[in-house]
Amino acid sequence: MTVLVQLSGITKTLRGQEEPREILSGVDLTVQRGESVAVVGRSGSGKSTLLSLVGMFDRADSGRYLWRDQDVTRLSERRAAKLRSAEFGFVFQRFFLLKHLTAAQNVAMALVNGQGWLPRRKRRQKVIAAMEKVGVAHLAKQRPPRLSGGEQQRVAIARALVREPKMLLADEPTGALDTETGNMVIDVLHAATVDEGCGLILVTHDWDHASRMGRVMRLSDGILKPDFDGRARP
Amino acid sequence: MIRFSGRLRSSLIVGLQGIRARKLRTLLSMLSLFLGVLAVVVVQAGAETAQRAAVDNIELIEGKDGTLRLFMPSEPRIVPMALETAKLRPDAVVSTTTQAVIGEPGVVPVNPGGSPFDQNWGGDWGGGPGFRVQCDESGCRKVEEGPQMPRGQAIELMLTALSADIRQFKPFRPEAGQWLDFTSPPSLAPRIVLNREAAKGFSKHRVPAEMRIDGAKANMTPQIIGVIDDGQGQPTAYVRFDELQNWMDASAIAQRSGIEMMLSPQASDLITIMRSKLVGIGLPEDSLNAQPVRSMQQVESQLALIRWLFLGMASLVLLIGVAGILNVGLATVGERIEEFALRRAVGTPRMLLAGIVLAETMLTGLLTAGAAIGVAAVALDQAGRFVPDSFPRTLQALEFPWQAAVAGIIAGLVAGLLGGLIPAVRAARIPIATVMRA
Numbered sequence: 001m002t003v004l005v006q007l008s009g010i011t012k013t014l015r016g017q018e019e020p021r022e023i024l025s026g027v028d029l030t031v032q033r034g035e036s037v038a039v040v041g042r043s044g045s046g047k048s049t050l051l052s053l054v055g056m057f058d059r060a061d062s063g064r065y066l067w068r069d070q071d072v073t074r075l076s077e078r079r080a081a082k083l084r085s086a087e088f089g090f091v092f093q094r095f096f097l098l099k100h101l102t103a104a105q106n107v108a109m110a111l112v113n114g115q116g117w118l119p120r121r122k123r124r125q126k127v128i129a130a131m132e133k134v135g136v137a138h139l140a141k142q143r144p145p146r147l148s149g150g151e152q153q154r155v156a157i158a159r160a161l162v163r164e165p166k167m168l169l170a171d172e173p174t175g176a177l178d179t180e181t182g183n184m185v186i187d188v189l190h191a192a193t194v195d196e197g198c199g200l201i202l203v204t205h206d207w208d209h210a211s212r213m214g215r216v217m218r219l220s221d222g223i224l225k226p227d228f229d230g231r232a233r234p
Numbered sequence: 235m236i237r238f239s240g241r242l243r244s245s246l247i248v249g250l251q252g253i254r255a256r257k258l259r260t261l262l263s264m265l266s267l268f269l270g271v272l273a274v275v276v277v278q279a280g281a282e283t284a285q286r287a288a289v290d291n292i293e294l295i296e297g298k299d300g301t302l303r304l305f306m307p308s309e310p311r312i313v314p315m316a317l318e319t320a321k322l323r324p325d326a327v328v329s330t331t332t333q334a335v336i337g338e339p340g341v342v343p344v345n346p347g348g349s350p351f352d353q354n355w356g357g358d359w360g361g362g363p364g365f366r367v368q369c370d371e372s373g374c375r376k377v378e379e380g381p382q383m384p385r386g387q388a389i390e391l392m393l394t395a396l397s398a399d400i401r402q403f404k405p406f407r408p409e410a411g412q413w414l415d416f417t418s419p420p421s422l423a424p425r426i427v428l429n430r431e432a433a434k435g436f437s438k439h440r441v442p443a444e445m446r447i448d449g450a451k452a453n454m455t456p457q458i459i460g461v462i463d464d465g466q467g468q469p470t471a472y473v474r475f476d477e478l479q480n481w482m483d484a485s486a487i488a489q490r491s492g493i494e495m496m497l498s499p500q501a502s503d504l505i506t507i508m509r510s511k512l513v514g515i516g517l518p519e520d521s522l523n524a525q526p527v528r529s530m531q532q533v534e535s536q537l538a539l540i541r542w543l544f545l546g547m548a549s550l551v552l553l554i555g556v557a558g559i560l561n562v563g564l565a566t567v568g569e570r571i572e573e574f575a576l577r578r579a580v581g582t583p584r585m586l587l588a589g590i591v592l593a594e595t596m597l598t599g600l601l602t603a604g605a606a607i608g609v610a611a612v613a614l615d616q617a618g619r620f621v622p623d624s625f626p627r628t629l630q631a632l633e634f635p636w637q638a639a640v641a642g643i644i645a646g647l648v649a650g651l652l653g654g655l656i657p658a659v660r661a662a663r664i665p666i667a668t669v670m671r672a
Contacts, residue, residue, distance in 0.1 A: 056577065057666040078583060085581020096576045100255030111249055113577065114586035117240030157579070 089160030249593030266558025294465030341386025379391030411460030559653025599650025
């Protein structure tokens with residue numbers, strides 16, 4: 001199996017107005033193609049920070065980050081943006097759909113980002129294909145305020161999938177949804193991982209959702225370790 | 235190139251989406267900018283129109299920009315020489331001007347001295363009837379004319395004899411009838427074309443068709459065949475050189491005034507030829523004075539200061555519009571922090587985020603420029619309908635100058651650029667972590 005993410009000895013200290021706080025202390029994590037990993041932990045334990053580092057939103061203070069065997073620990077902002085655009089898909093707790101755009105335009109946003117150019121027809125084909133994968137193609141012309149929470153999150157997932165990423169990063173994607181809709185969203189994410197063969201890192205508080213991932217990791221006191229209490233899925 | 239094209243297109247698409255999503259704000263930005271862009275457009279349109287009017291007038295009187303004017307002294311031998319030189323050259327015209335009186339013989343004309351009809355130059359030069367001005371090498375002086383002549387029905391005018399069609403150099407505007415035909419055989423009854431002022435005199439006063447010119451063998455019967463606007467305020471008539479030569483010999487023609495030759499810039503070789511010929515008949519080399527017409531340069535230098543002064547004031551008004559765009563831009567970026575963070579998260583480079591904001595403000599500037607140009611063009615069209623007939627024709631047939639449109643577009647784009655610069659920098663600096671912490 002292809003190793004997508006390989007973090008070793010990653011540390012990160014948050015420096016805000018308060019005392020500096022080491023939020024990640026020597027984190028090691030490997031995610032392979034087609035593998036889904038849930039990261040659980042208390043609020044403020046550094047789950048989102050970990051996701052930021054994997055998604056190259058931020059840089060680690062020390063340690064090493066290999067993306068598909070390429071060292072990206074100190075990647076420039078420009079190259080990081082290019083890599084993010086081509087190989088990563090992001091799903092956030094709040095869906096971050098732009099209200100003035102239709103669902104299809106929101107999905108297309110990931111294609112109209114200055115990283116190459118697709119003609120309108122090809123763009124539309126890709127958008128519809130991504131929306132069909134998550135079952136919201138019929139809502140293409142609707143604007144977000146007219147969609148339910150579950151539909152909005154599925155549109156956001158379609159936006160993450162439209163560039164056919166190698167890695168999906170989901171930061172509490174069910175946090176703003178009821179249990180039933182949340183389960184549906186996790187199904188969609190899991191299906192995308194299995195069908196597309198991409199990696200998935202899911203940050204969640206929900207044990208049920210975490211347990212549906214291939215592996216569950218717990219982040220506590222800056223240390224990431226396998227959670228043996230979780231019911232890991234084979 | 236592909237990357238640039240992709241970024242440019244992306245910023246334009248997202249910029250247009252932003253404008254459509256915030257129509258009211260765009261409208262407010264446009265309102266604040268409108269007056270500034272309009273001021274630039276109006277100043278530029280005014281300056282261009284004034285320049286065009288001034289150039290048109292200069293062209294009528296002096297000739298088109300670049301035309302070469304050769305002035306030669308009053309010397310009888312020069313006339314046939316100049317006519318011979320210019321004969322086979324379509325880009326050269328020889329002319330000379332003399333004084334003529336059309337109407338009753340033995341009377342003082344209604345406009346003594348060939349003055350415009352609503353002015354009195356007093357052909358008697360204040361000395362009362364019976365005196366005239368005589369000029370020679372030592373200067374001009376008042377001399378007694380002999381017995382006092384009565385005022386009568388005669389019109390005095392300047393008569394310009396032409397060897398060929400001078401309109402290639404001086405674009406006279408036809409008013410009525412026709413222009414001189416240089417291809418037909420010369421007529422014994424000289425065909426003349428009047429300018430507007432002369433035509434005014436002939437419509438006011440009924441005068442017999444008898445033309446007197448000092449030095450002519452006999453009085454002529456002119457045929458008035460047309461009227462043109464030559465930009466001159468003095469009554470003037472134009473006649474074919476050869477038709478005048480039927481009644482006057484070269485020495486008489488050259489006696490009253492010098493000879494002028496107008497040449498196109500490509501015919502500058504004639505200067506050398508004429509100079510050699512003048513030297514050949516014993517005249518000094520500098521007796522030929524060649525001057526190019528620099529109408530555009532002359533007008534531009536006259537109008538430049540005024541234009542820049544008004545453009546400076548218009549720029550101040552434009553700055554107020556820039557402040558408006560800046561204000562709205564900063565407020566909009568503040569509201570769109572999450573959107574920009576999200577765009578960065580999906581791989582949009584910082585430069586493109588700045589480009590999106592600049593595209594929005596520059597498109598707003600462009601839309602404003604379009605509106606201002608439209609308003610100015612319509613206003614100018616309407617204003618042209620109220621210009622009195624007495625004004626130059628350029629001002630009566632006002633056309634919106636393209637330079638004003640270009641100035642408006644540039645002003646709109648520059649205002650959009652200046653107003654959008656700081657918001658663009660702010661947008662580019664929004665951290666992606668904003669979406670993670672939300």
